[in-house]
Amino acid sequence: MAVLQSFVEVKPDSHFPIQNLPYGVFKPDPTSSPRPGIAIGDYVLDLSEIAKAGLFNGPTLSGSDCFLQPNLNKFLALGRPAWKEARATLQKLLSSSEAALRDNASLRQKSLVSMDKVEMVVPIAIGDYTDFFSSMHHAKNCGTIFRGPQNPVPANWFHLPIAYHGRASSIVISGTDIVRPRGQGVPSGNSPPPFGPSQKLDFELEMAAVVGPGNELGKPVDVNEAADHIFGVVLMNDWSARDIQAWEYVPLGPFLGKSFGTTISPWIVTL
Amino acid sequence: MAVLQSFVEVKPDSHFPIQNLPYGVFKPDPTSSPRPGIAIGDYVLDLSEIAKAGLFNGPTLSGSDCFLQPNLNKFLALGRPAWKEARATLQKLLSSSEAALRDNASLRQKSLVSMDKVEMVVPIAIGDYTDFFSSMHHAKNCGTIFRGPQNPVPANWFHLPIAYHGRASSIVISGTDIVRPRGQGVPSGNSPPPFGPSQKLDFELEMAAVVGPGNELGKPVDVNEAADHIFGVVLMNDWSARDIQAWEYVPLGPFLGKSFGTTISPWIVTL
Numbered sequence: 001m002a003v004l005q006s007f008v009e010v011k012p013d014s015h016f017p018i019q020n021l022p023y024g025v026f027k028p029d030p031t032s033s034p035r036p037g038i039a040i041g042d043y044v045l046d047l048s049e050i051a052k053a054g055l056f057n058g059p060t061l062s063g064s065d066c067f068l069q070p071n072l073n074k075f076l077a078l079g080r081p082a083w084k085e086a087r088a089t090l091q092k093l094l095s096s097s098e099a100a101l102r103d104n105a106s107l108r109q110k111s112l113v114s115m116d117k118v119e120m121v122v123p124i125a126i127g128d129y130t131d132f133f134s135s136m137h138h139a140k141n142c143g144t145i146f147r148g149p150q151n152p153v154p155a156n157w158f159h160l161p162i163a164y165h166g167r168a169s170s171i172v173i174s175g176t177d178i179v180r181p182r183g184q185g186v187p188s189g190n191s192p193p194p195f196g197p198s199q200k201l202d203f204e205l206e207m208a209a210v211v212g213p214g215n216e217l218g219k220p221v222d223v224n225e226a227a228d229h230i231f232g233v234v235l236m237n238d239w240s241a242r243d244i245q246a247w248e249y250v251p252l253g254p255f256l257g258k259s260f261g262t263t264i265s266p267w268i269v270t271l
Numbered sequence: 272m273a274v275l276q277s278f279v280e281v282k283p284d285s286h287f288p289i290q291n292l293p294y295g296v297f298k299p300d301p302t303s304s305p306r307p308g309i310a311i312g313d314y315v316l317d318l319s320e321i322a323k324a325g326l327f328n329g330p331t332l333s334g335s336d337c338f339l340q341p342n343l344n345k346f347l348a349l350g351r352p353a354w355k356e357a358r359a360t361l362q363k364l365l366s367s368s369e370a371a372l373r374d375n376a377s378l379r380q381k382s383l384v385s386m387d388k389v390e391m392v393v394p395i396a397i398g399d400y401t402d403f404f405s406s407m408h409h410a411k412n413c414g415t416i417f418r419g420p421q422n423p424v425p426a427n428w429f430h431l432p433i434a435y436h437g438r439a440s441s442i443v444i445s446g447t448d449i450v451r452p453r454g455q456g457v458p459s460g461n462s463p464p465p466f467g468p469s470q471k472l473d474f475e476l477e478m479a480a481v482v483g484p485g486n487e488l489g490k491p492v493d494v495n496e497a498a499d500h501i502f503g504v505v506l507m508n509d510w511s512a513r514d515i516q517a518w519e520y521v522p523l524g525p526f527l528g529k530s531f532g533t534t535i536s537p538w539i540v541t542l
Contacts, residue, residue: 127398127440133523146522154521159464160455164523165436165530169398170488179489184431193430217441217532218450250425251417252404252435253524259436261488 007102010041022267025123049111058085076212120266126168133162167259181260183244198241208236232270237263278373281312293538296394305341320382329356347483391537397439404433438530449532454515469512479507503541508534
């Protein structure tokens with residue numbers, strides 16, 4: 001079977017061949033409004049132009065204004081049928097055998113933007129964000145730092161997902177400057193707790209799942225339907241001020257030590 | 272000095288005399304779209320009608336569409352100058368000495384709705400919500416329940432605000448049914464943790480502050496400017512499943528034990 005190829009030039013080492021096509025939100029220039037796009041090679045395809053040209057012509061997306069929004073929330077809320085339809089439409093549209101975009105110079109000109117010319121923004125309006133403590137190796141490391149080497153992994157970790165809610169409003173896009181937080185650290189002896197810029201700024205590479213249609217309050221999502229709720233994944237940097245965290249985290253968990261900033265990558269890789 | 276009185280009849284024991292005028296968001300009937308209102312006696316004043324009639328004629332609010340929104344966020348983002356102007360305008364408009372609304376039967380008919388006929392909704396799109404552990408009496412009680420009577424209040428409590436982020440999407444308006452959560456409790460001995468409906472559902476009366484204009488990431492709010500950021504207060508019920516909480520809360524704080532629902536009162540009393 002021939003490998004699917006795009007008429008858009010894609011270098012062999014690109015993260016964004018036609019087989020990937022992750023979603024993001026971008027501004028073509030600093031004064032324009034944000035709009036959804038997908039990455040292909042070194043280009044961003046402007047989905048608002050594709051929608052205006054009437055090329056989303058499947059049953060779910062035809063006539064929808066979900067790609068004329070400043071974020072992906074409306075598209076995500078449509079659920080997996082819309083996600084599958086969009087992906088099929090876009091993969092076909094970008095393939096070397098399809099004329100609709102390939103042979104339309106005016107539309108190509110409007111919709112294919114060089115990636116190094118655009119500004120990427122946070123692609124979703126994030127309502128809540130939950131950080132799970134899901135790697136045993138990491139749980140052991142953290143437990144050793146905060147509670148010592150004896151039984152560093154708490155018993156509950158083996159039975160249920162340990163997690164906390166993070167501050168959704170401090171999630172920023174990759175490359176955004178993070179201000180070093182000021183706060184209290186653990187006091188030594190009878191001294192008052194020291195206050196000042198964090199001396200133990202740390203970062204953690206995490207994978208974050210972007211969830212889509214949501215569920216009604218009190219109605220759980222069946223584990224067999226999880227795939228219908230996870231739209232895709234981004235890389236995440238869970239910035240932490242370990243000195244602030246060590247003093248504040250008992251009994252209600254990390255708060256100021258992690259609320260000052262969380263970074264995500266701009267492209268959501270779909271599942 | 273004469274006491275300020277409204278032309279709207281207000282019973283002597285009403286929580287909503289002209290001196291209070293709290294803000295909420297309501298639907299006049301189940302099919303209409305939500306719009307901002309204030310409470311006066313047994314009535315709700317529809318602020319979208321007042322805005323459409325051009326009666327917000329001060330320098331900040333004249334021409335603004337902040338009361339034509341389905342929530343108060345746009346009004347709150349305008350900050351204290353707008354809040355003061357709106358309050359002064361409304362108090363004047365409802366006073367017995369002012370003719371603009373009092374003598375306009377058609378506008379009164381459109382804008383003054385009986386409170387028992389409306390449906391109140393969550394008045395703000397809540398981006399994040401933080402729950403502070405701020406009463407010493409409560410900290411002692413909780414510490415005794417979860418960690419025993421010896422030193423129930425952790426040392427950090429005396430030095431900084433202990434808090435956690437709650438789940439903003441599970442905040443509902445007073446009167447909404449809350450589904451009893453299912454989850455794991457603390458195992459006894461070597462048994463696996465029991466799973467089932469929470470047996471220790473609890474509730475806590477709290478006061479919640481609704482904050483307004485916000486601050487840029489990394490730029491702290493000066494404590495002397497706090498009043499410019501707090502729009503008003505609501506009552507809050509911090510529902511808790513104490514059995515689920517007791518098993519999950521070390522080391523990252525409460526999560527599933529408190530994420531299933533949080534109730535707020537519909538009227539935001541301004542400060």
